[in-house]
Amino acid sequence: MNFIFAILAGLTVGAAFAAMTLRNLVHCALCLTVSLIGLALLYLQLGAEFAGFVQVLVYVGAVAILILFAVLLTRGGEAPVGRITNSLGAGLLVAAAVFGVLAWAIIGSSALKALPKETPQPALLVKAVGDKLMGEFVLPLQGIALLLTAALLGAVVIAMREKSSPAGVAVDSRSATRNP
């Protein structure tokens, strides 16, 4: 067991745990960022330099900032008072069951044991990634481009401020549904 791996795994899992348990949303988001950086370092450890840096660029540079903005836009900057969880026991039980089953499957798997213990570091050339993207994976690439455009437009449209205040309508519709 590698020492560096242990540190990185601990950092990642610990930060993720903090992100899911802290009270203040901004702290959660910052911990998520730390966890994602830890993941990127794990990618580097695995030899996927390109994927690691892309991870940092996209998650830290964009997604984390986006989440922080969303927190501020939904007035989440202050630590909430009162209950922050919802049906804690059942949720934890299910999550623990999922983890238990997964860990059981991983440890008990015979297929994993059949794989070689140590493999040489695969040489990952960025050029090869580029060639693949432009060759074999060009169709998914186009699809991703389309998806990103659609997501951009969709996000803008959804988040655009509506002209009239729909709050009254919302209350109406909610009260209306109460009636059987």
Next chain:
Amino acid sequence: MASLDQIFVTLKEQLVQLFPAVLQPYVGVLLSIVAIMAVFPGIFALTTVVERKLLARFQNRPGPNRVGIPLTKIRLAGFGQFAADGIKSLTKEDIIPRNADRKVHFIAPFVLVVPAFLALSVLPIGRNMTALDFPETGLLFFFAIGAATELSVFMAGWSSRNKYSLLGAMRGIAQMLSYEIPLILSSLTVVMMVGSLSLVTIVERQTSVQWGFFHSWHVFTPWGFAGFLLFLTAACAEANRTPFDLPEAESELVAGYFTEYSGFKFALFFLGEYLGMFAISGVAISLFLGGWSAPFTFLDWVPSWLWFFGKLFAFILFFIWLRGTLPRLRVDQLMNLAWKFMLPMCLLNLLVVGVWHFTAEWNELLRWSLATVLLAGPYWLFSRSFEARFKPRTYRYAADSPAAPVVAPVAPQVPI
């Protein structure tokens, strides 16, 4: 001359030889990092004084000229000022607002400074002189690390619990996010042409000799020139330099996101900002201005690192000059420029690079004129449509807004 060129490399090798073989790689990295952490803060110190003096001259006043070597009469034309400033900020009381989020408030300056040093360490500052060489992904590493700046700005602005700080942080993040896109797109042109993300490779590609006497820097091509200008503009914005210094506009927001910082942490922010500026200048130099290579072949005898630092100083002076000359943009102008002018131009430049790549067999003159026309025509069109946006704006409430029209009560129409 080659020995002078490689003097630091050989020095490092010999120093490393003194250690046992197991430790050698770690010592090598450590030495490089120490060198980086010594040299660039030194340049920072020098820059602060130079900037103050130059700005003073621009404004027709003398600037700092008193502080020299203490207890002597030597004044060094005021170049001892940085030491005085440094001592002052180290000894000042560190004030933290009572409501502030102390942990985040404490971490923020480090989140700014550490990535700045990391970004500096991938720059090829001379032949065979790169502290952290990522042979595959140097440029990507640089941009990935740059993302930390935004995080730091947010942390500083949010944790201070100060309206000005938060507004400055929001402005800063919006600006950096917006200008990161043209920044990356304009540097992608170089990546496309060279076919590598490694800054070392990119610089080496520019050392080839063209027409017998000068090196083929990328800035000497139509796309390179356009890309360089776009990169420079975006770099100004990324580094929060005038005319894009809205996040810390002192006349509007006191000092932006680091309003609530003082003492050493303020100095760290200051340092981080300048290091970021050096780093982005260094990338501009590596991408477009041939990195450490001399402009002309007959100047090759000058050591490569001297060229790099000379260009870096030219950039610093250029930024100071801009700060002394240009007024600040408005927020809407800033965003318009990024999304409606720079982004289309960057995309167009990518297209032109493609054209340039596929017309390699053509007559040079034809190729040049095609690329130039492709760039200059849309530039003319875009900039024409932009002139209107920079005109003075009438504000909604400043314009005549009479009181709400009095609605005369309408008598009910009774059918007779």
Next chain:
Amino acid sequence: MKGIINSLWLIPALPLLAAGIIALMKRPQRKPAAALAIGSMALAFLVSCVAFVATLQPEAGKGAVQLTHNFAWFDLGGSALRLGWLLDPLTAGMLVMVTFVGSLIFIFSVGYMDHDENLTRFFGFLALFAAAMLGLLIANNLLFLFMCWELVGVASYLLIGFWFHKPSAAAAAKKAFITTRIGDLGFFLGIVWLYHETGTLLFYDNGAGCLEQGALTKLVTQTTVGGMAVSTAISLLLFCGAVGKSGQLPLHVWLPDAMEGPTPVSALIHAATMVAAGVFLVARVFPLMGAATADLGLEGHSPHTTALTVVTWVGACTAVFAALIAVAQNDIKRILAFSTVSQLGYMMLGLGVGGPAVGMFHLLTHAFFKALLFLGAGSVIHGSHHEQDIRRMGGLRKLMPITFAAYAVGMMALAGFPLVFSGFWSKDEVLHAAMIWSPSKLPFLLGLFGAVLTAFYMTRQMWFVFFAPRAESASSPGRAAHSASHHEPQGASSSPHESPRVMTLPLVILAVATVLLSLFATPVWPWFHAYLGGQLDHLQVGWSADSAAGLTMLLSVLAVALGVSASWRLYSRGKAGTDAVERLFPRLFRALQGRLYVDEFYAATVFRLNAAVAVLSDWADRFVWSSVVELAAWLAKGLAWLSRTLDESGINSGFDAGCVETRGAGGFASRLQNGQTQRYLRILGAGVVVLVVAIVWMGNN
């Protein structure tokens, strides 16, 4: 040079493109719109010149140049609908004339419509109009010609009704459109019949076209009702269209009303495009009209078929009829409008008695001098602040010298002053052909009388507009109201002034062209005949006409002299403000001023008949057809009642039972959907656990 046929489509396409682009422009983009329209016309003129040059070199022994370019438009079952372009001297001459005159009118419009806020729209319509006309000219297919023909009609509707806020203009536009439609009905029937008989609508198709020998022989030999040859019947139907479009006698009523449009439009309609279309159509299908059966093979200048005889008589009557009315009109443009009707009659007369060369030459010369006259009238109207009544003008000779000079040239050409004016030569040819026409001498006499009248009314108009002592504008109530509505101060600015150069320049060019055209068809050098007939290489300079030509010339000169002198004497001695003819023959004058009550006649007959038929149909609709419909409705209602009863009592109860069960099931399922996302997610997680366990178990076993 012959390759021009493949790009002949450019000529209509250019103005059409311009019209399309202008249609997309905004209202303030006046200058680009005008420049685009004029530029496209000028380009079309250049291409037309190339086409014209291409027709100047006939191959020896083959007659006139005739280039065609046919292609399949779309397949219709087994056969393909084929369209094509045709370039022969007829087309080429018309193309050059239309594009040249059209360009000048476009340029003139820039000045004339300067104050109109809808200039952009105006130029769009003008370009569309020109495009339609040019398409009509190059068509080698009767259907394509018909489409362009209708487009011309639409464009004329738009242009005549350009100032649609004036009720009279809107009415005039409708009138023009509907009246020509009546003719077009005959035209379309003719087309359908022709297609039925020959199976093609191409004019020339290497021997298979409908105007070529094979088809003509077939058409001539077949007879239809009353022993009439099919060719004659089709020709007459096609002529109906020409009558409508060219304002011949029964259907001429729309043309004077079309003066409600802006003056450049009038110039365009009357000179270059719309009315010329009818004459052009007759000239185009002349082989069909002139196709003679064996028993009609009389000796003469042209085959005297029934169709051509009808054309001749219609033309002659129109010529005199319209000239008579023109004598008593007071509106400057209306006089010119009736003059146009009259001259169109001459063209038809020329076509009927002398063939295409005679009629077409008069069409060409008329196009130039009538454009000149209309533009001159436009200049006068523009200069005297939109005053159109000639009695309120006068003395403009001094105030508008350039307009006066150009107008005088046009007037003399129209009246047929001898020797240097093209109108003289072309009219003389028509008269000459009529004189030697064997069936009857009456058309000739009618033509001669028309010539006297033409000279008379033109002189009258000239005198009133340019020579008469200037009427005091302030004393005229209409004038005063007009000025008041324009908020113009009375005095210096309201006096007439010369028009800007952009308007006078086209006038001068047209005047010069009017004079120069006279060189091309004198009996000494009958170039135009030779050109149309494809005998340019046999052309010789010298007196080639027979003795009748001399006599005709003499008579026509006399007629002109009589008309001019009579008119001048009557009017120059008359009192200002009154009309000399009115004093002499008040009743006749009033009848003429009322346009011989043709409109009223139509109102009394056609309209009443129409209204009666409408009442009849209304009655039938209300009592006959509606009762049938109601019966059907009752039946349907009864059926519906029956099925409803069955439905409600029988089928529904079964469904109801099913629905209750389904609803119960839905109610149960809906309780699971409590809207709590995390609950769904928990169930999902539990499902994943079960799934993984199941997969691992199966994998192990």
Next chain:
Amino acid sequence: MTPLAAYLLVSALLFAIGFAGALTRRNSILVLVGVELMLNAANLNFLAFWRYGPNPEALTGVMFVLFAIAVAAAEAAVGLALIIAIYRHYCSSNVEDVATMKG
């Protein structure tokens, strides 16, 4: 334990943490954060299998991770936009408040 199994365990742990967060936190932004963590756990799985799998030269793991990152970015953008829109509508960002469509 092989390195692959170690990576997979870390990944599973990360997944479970993210899942637990998504299951239990009230704030919808944190639910989204949990989903992001789950996605990243999956990415780590892909890379681990690519690194220790039978043919790393095919690069499928890396390609999948790149695409997954792009999709995740789009998902985050749209998801956060939705959360902001919902917040405007209901003045709340708690998941249990958004239950208008319940049966």
